[in-house]
Amino acid sequence: MPLAVCFLAGVFGLVQYFSPHPMVVSTYSTLLDWVQIIFAFTLIVGVLSVFQMHFKRISRRERFWGFSIITLMAIVVMAVAGFAGGTDSGSVFVWMFDNMQVPMQSTVFALLAFFVASAAYRGFRLRNVEAGILLATALVIMLGRIPVGELIGDFVPASAEWILNVPSMAAKRAVLIGIGLGSITTALRVILGIERSYLGRN
Amino acid sequence: MRAFWLLLFCVISALFCPVASAEFTAIDTPSDGGGSVTLCWSAYDFVGSSAADTLTIYRRNVGSIAWKLIAVAALSDESHLDDSVADGKPYEYMIVARGGDSSSNLYAGPVSASAQWYNAHRTTVLIGTLVCVLTLVAVTLLSRRNKPFYIRPIKGLEAVDEAVGRATEMGKPVLFTPGWGGDIQRPTTIAALNILRYVAAKTAEYRCDLYFPTHDPVIMAAAEEVVRESYIEQGQADMYNADNVFYTSSSQLGYAAAVDGVVSRYKPAAIFLLGTFEGEALILAETGNSVGAMQVAGTDSTIQLSFFMVACDFTLIGEELFAASGYLTKDAKILSSVKVQDFLKIAIVALLFAGAIMVTFGSNTLAEWIGRT
Numbered sequence: 001m002p003l004a005v006c007f008l009a010g011v012f013g014l015v016q017y018f019s020p021h022p023m024v025v026s027t028y029s030t031l032l033d034w035v036q037i038i039f040a041f042t043l044i045v046g047v048l049s050v051f052q053m054h055f056k057r058i059s060r061r062e063r064f065w066g067f068s069i070i071t072l073m074a075i076v077v078m079a080v081a082g083f084a085g086g087t088d089s090g091s092v093f094v095w096m097f098d099n100m101q102v103p104m105q106s107t108v109f110a111l112l113a114f115f116v117a118s119a120a121y122r123g124f125r126l127r128n129v130e131a132g133i134l135l136a137t138a139l140v141i142m143l144g145r146i147p148v149g150e151l152i153g154d155f156v157p158a159s160a161e162w163i164l165n166v167p168s169m170a171a172k173r174a175v176l177i178g179i180g181l182g183s184i185t186t187a188l189r190v191i192l193g194i195e196r197s198y199l200g201r202n
Numbered sequence: 203m204r205a206f207w208l209l210l211f212c213v214i215s216a217l218f219c220p221v222a223s224a225e226f227t228a229i230d231t232p233s234d235g236g237g238s239v240t241l242c243w244s245a246y247d248f249v250g251s252s253a254a255d256t257l258t259i260y261r262r263n264v265g266s267i268a269w270k271l272i273a274v275a276a277l278s279d280e281s282h283l284d285d286s287v288a289d290g291k292p293y294e295y296m297i298v299a300r301g302g303d304s305s306s307n308l309y310a311g312p313v314s315a316s317a318q319w320y321n322a323h324r325t326t327v328l329i330g331t332l333v334c335v336l337t338l339v340a341v342t343l344l345s346r347r348n349k350p351f352y353i354r355p356i357k358g359l360e361a362v363d364e365a366v367g368r369a370t371e372m373g374k375p376v377l378f379t380p381g382w383g384g385d386i387q388r389p390t391t392i393a394a395l396n397i398l399r400y401v402a403a404k405t406a407e408y409r410c411d412l413y414f415p416t417h418d419p420v421i422m423a424a425a426e427e428v429v430r431e432s433y434i435e436q437g438q439a440d441m442y443n444a445d446n447v448f449y450t451s452s453s454q455l456g457y458a459a460a461v462d463g464v465v466s467r468y469k470p471a472a473i474f475l476l477g478t479f480e481g482e483a484l485i486l487a488e489t490g491n492s493v494g495a496m497q498v499a500g501t502d503s504t505i506q507l508s509f510f511m512v513a514c515d516f517t518l519i520g521e522e523l524f525a526a527s528g529y530l531t532k533d534a535k536i537l538s539s540v541k542v543q544d545f546l547k548i549a550i551v552a553l554l555f556a557g558a559i560m561v562t563f564g565s566n567t568l569a570e571w572i573g574r575t
Contacts, residue, residue, distance in 0.1 A: 014331065018324050020235040021317045035387075039420060046419030046449035053445045064467050105455040108462075112481065115488035115513075123512030172504045175520040177550060179502045181543040182524030186389035188338050189527075194535050197396040197527060199427065 003193040010191030050075070137163060228295045228310035231283065236317030238285040241295055241310065245277045257297045259284075264292040264312045287315045326572055333549070338542045345538035353540060358498050358516035359529050362397070365472035365496045366404040374471035375411035376401065379461055379486070381501065382454045384478030386420045389524065390502045394477040395421075395428055396527035401474060402432035406441060414447040415464055417457040422449045458482035462489045475499040475514065476523065479506045487513035500526075 009031070016028040054068035081093040088094070124135045143149035144160020189195035231238040241259065255277050260269035261284065275282045277299060287293055294311030345351065369376045378401055380394045398414070405412040414429065416422050426447045433442040450460035462485065465473065473490040475483070475497060483499075483506035490497045491513055499510035500518030511517045518526065521543055528536035557568045 018321055018328055019319055020233060020321045021319045022235050024319075025235060042419035042423060043452075046422060049419070049422065049449050053448050056445060067463070104459070105453070108455040108459050108485065109481070111485055115484045119484060119488060119509065119512045175504050175507065177547065178520035178543070179504075179524075181546050181550075182393070182521035183389040183502070184334055184546075185338065185539045185543050186393055186524045186527075188335060189536065189539050190389075190392055192338075194342065194539065195392070195396065195527060197399045197428065 002199055003196070007191055007193060010187070014191075047075070226295075226297060226308040226310045228293075228313040230313060230315050233318055233321040233323050236289040236315055237287060238283055239287055239293065239295075239313055239315050241282045241284060241297070243277075243280055243297060243308070245280055257299050260296040260298070261287075262294050262296075264294055269296060289315050289317060291315075334542075334546060337545055338539055341538045341542050341545070342535050345534050345541075351534075351537045351541040353525060353529055353537060356518070356522050356525065356529055358500065358518040358522060359397075359526055361496070361498055361516045362401060362474075362530070363404060365474070365498055366401065366408055366410060368496055369405075369471035370408040370410045372471045375413055375468055376405050376472045376474070377413045377415075377461075377465060377468075377470040377490075377495075378474040378476070379415050380421060380425075380477030381475065381479035382417045382457045382482050383480040383501075383503065385418050386424055388478055388502075390478045391421060393524045393526060394500075395424060397474070397476055397523075397530065398425060399428050399432050400526075400530040402429040403436055406433040406436035406438040409438065409441060411443075412446060413464055413468065413470065415450045415457075415461050416448075417450060417452055417454075419449050422447060454480060454482055458485045461486055465489045465493055465495070469493045470495050473497045475510065476501070476518070478502055479510075484509040484513060490514075 012028070012031070016024050019025075051072065054072050056062075057065045057068040058072075078093065078096060081091070081096060085091045085093055120138070124131065124138055126132055126135055140156065141160045141163060143152065144157040149156035149160070186195065226241070226243045228239055228241050231240045243257070257275050257277055258271065259273045259275060259282055261272045262269045272284060272286065273282055284295075292312035292314045294309065295313075296307055296309050299306045366376055378398055380391055380398075384391045386392075402412055404410075412429065414422075414425050416425065426444060429447055430439075430442050430444075433439055451457050461482075464470075465486075466489065470490075470493070473486075473495045475486055475490075476499065479486075479501045480503070483501065483503075487497060487499065487510060497514035498516045498518070499514040500523035501507055501510060502520075502523070507517065507519060511519075524543070525540045527533070528540045553568070553572070557572070560566070560568050
């Protein structure tokens with residue numbers, strides 16, 4: 001049954017791309033609405049799963065159970081604030097979002113700057129010929145992107161642009177072609193029932 | 203009898219001749235969902251409009267007297283799309299060109315709009331799709347008669363056993379996460395779940411914990427099924443812990459923070475970052491690197507791929523991620539579909555060469571035909 005549903009849904013999804021008829025378009029739109037509704041219900045399942053998992057940790061006093069208390073408190077407080085006080089501008093919910101969640105998200109995102117630096121340090125170390133080419137290329141690109149590169153000479157930003165537009169673009173397109181073909185064959189395997197691992201079966 | 207043949211001739215002429223003079227035509231817009239009529243005129247054949255540069259377009263229902271102004275177009279446009287008509291209703295059109303003291307009217311119609319079942323603009327895509335499907339079916343059928351196709355060694359996939367074995371020896375868990383950028387509909391996520399099945403079987407065999415945090419509850423549900431079935435197949439049903447496959451947050455950075463928290467606290471010895479990743483890719487990879495984990499990564503994002511190549515021990519590039527299912531299970535049918543990717547790649551390269559040669563000699567035919575969607 002799941003394979004049949006998958007086959008029919010996959011074939012319809014393929015066919016609708018080639019048909020502009022309103023009947024096909026409206027059917028596809030309805031199916032997409034069903035996907036959103038299913039996602040909303042699975043979101044409830046996900047939240048219940050979070051509660052269940054953290055309750056277990058707290059009740060069994062497992063490792064790091066203190067973080068579970070904070071997690072559950074945060075979920076409950078935000079939900080109560082949203083339902084009770086609304087989500088309009090000036091509400092408690094929006095205040096907590098703007099003054100707690102947004103700074104926390106910004107903090108996590110700010111880690112990226114340091115992680116880029118540490119990854120670049122490890123990646124660009126001169127270990128062999130390939131790493132040397134990578135290092136030289138990165139140097140040209142970085143100089144080409146800042147005013148210092150232009151001060152050195154017009155050839156620096158021009159070289160950076162050439163590297164980005166020619167060899168880098170060629171490699172990127174080759175990878176994209178491979179990804180595209182892989183996506184097509186994976187999707188066809190799923191639609192035709194050749195691939196069943198996502199159902200947990202052979 | 204003569205009247206009959208004359209009538210027949212008029213009917214045939216009406217069927218095959220344009221509905222108006224050669225200068226102005228109105229046709230049901232082809233390959234659309236209905237509700238539109240396309241008007242075409244020729245700027246050079248417009249009689250008496252030597253000083254005109256704009257056209258006023260009118261429309262009326264058949265049988266009605268009054269004309270309704272619907273648009274003003276430049277003479278040089280030579281076409282206009284009227285998308286405010288009802289399907290099945292006949293309309294007549296008039297265009298008026300005014301220049302200096304003279305004006306010129308042309309008429310077209312009756313014409314009715316209708317919806318088409320097939321979009322002819324996507325014929326190129328249809329041909330490509332049929333080529334892919336037929337190639338896949340043919341190669342899959344052929345594979346039954348021959349020995350399985352050969353796939354070159356893929357270091358990232360060969361490292362899966364090593365990574366899980368390392369985690370087992372160190373007494374630490376394995377972490378597998380499919381990234382924030384995709385949902386269950388993406389082939390990349392399906393490919394990641396295929397690899398999850400194999401990894402889960404290995405962790406069950408080696409009696410090692412497996413954590414699977416995700417941002418999508420649908421992926422969580424699918425992963426629960428995959429992991430549970432893998433554990434049951436290995437005879438380790440009692441080892442399966444449903445709490446190890448959990449939903450974190452739909453927010454990108456909330457998900458990244460949650461996974462980083464799991465990595466920092468539980469210190470997995472092996473981390474699999476396989477799926478669609480966005481900006482959180484390097485955050486996760488560097489945190490994994492900081493706890494000394496062996497990391498195998500793969501994604502369909504070319505930008506995040508470069509970060510993974512720098513931060514992870516093994517990276518599956520491009521289609522290697524999609525070849526994993528066949529590579530790990532050695533299933534003949536799946537391996538044959540991987541070979542289909544190679545055959546299609548050869549076809550694409552041949553088209554690229556042909557197109558480049560044609561463009562070099564001044565012909566854009568192939569490029570225009572392929573680009574028409």
